Amino acid sequence: xxxxxxxxxxxxxxxxxxxxxxxxxxxxxxxxxxxxxxxxxxxxxxxxxxxxxxxxxxxxxxxxxxxxxxxxxxxxxxxxxxxxxxxxxxxxxxxxxxxxxxxxxxxxxxxxxxxxxxxxxxx
Numbered sequence: 001x002x003x004x005x006x007x008x009x010x011x012x013x014x015x016x017x018x019x020x021x022x023x024x025x026x027x028x029x030x031x032x033x034x035x036x037x038x039x040x041x042x043x044x045x046x047x048x049x050x051x052x053x054x055x056x057x058x059x060x061x062x063x064x065x066x067x068x069x070x071x072x073x074x075x076x077x078x079x080x081x082x083x084x085x086x087x088x089x090x091x092x093x094x095x096x097x098x099x100x101x102x103x104x105x106x107x108x109x110x111x112x113x114x115x116x117x118x119x120x121x122x123x
Contacts, residue, residue, distance in 0.1 A: 035059075049081060
């Protein structure tokens with residue numbers, strides 16, 4: 001089992017920034033990355049970004065490209081999501097997850113999930 005602990009959510013005005021962190025209790029042989037998803041009220045969970053542990057390759061949803069940056073600290077089993085130029089439509093619960101195989105953009109490809117952290121962007 002892998003436990004994920006997220007932090008860094010909060011309330012921010014439009015145009016502001018937040019940085020989310022997610023630390024995994026351990027890494028598994030089946031995992032080559034970690035990612036972030038988000039879920040707004042009444043909407044399905046959607047992919048935000050993923051980074052691989054090995055090569056540091058990154059993948060982003062079109063809606064956040066150029067505004068969000070995902071990074072990692074392999075030694076700490078920690079992934080970060082720097083969110084800049086935030087918009088009200090970024091308001092959601094953000095979840096980090098461990099990639100365990102499949103396509104990076106699909107939630108079913110992630111086998112372990114954090115509890116979520118709320119991000120609220122006011123207009």
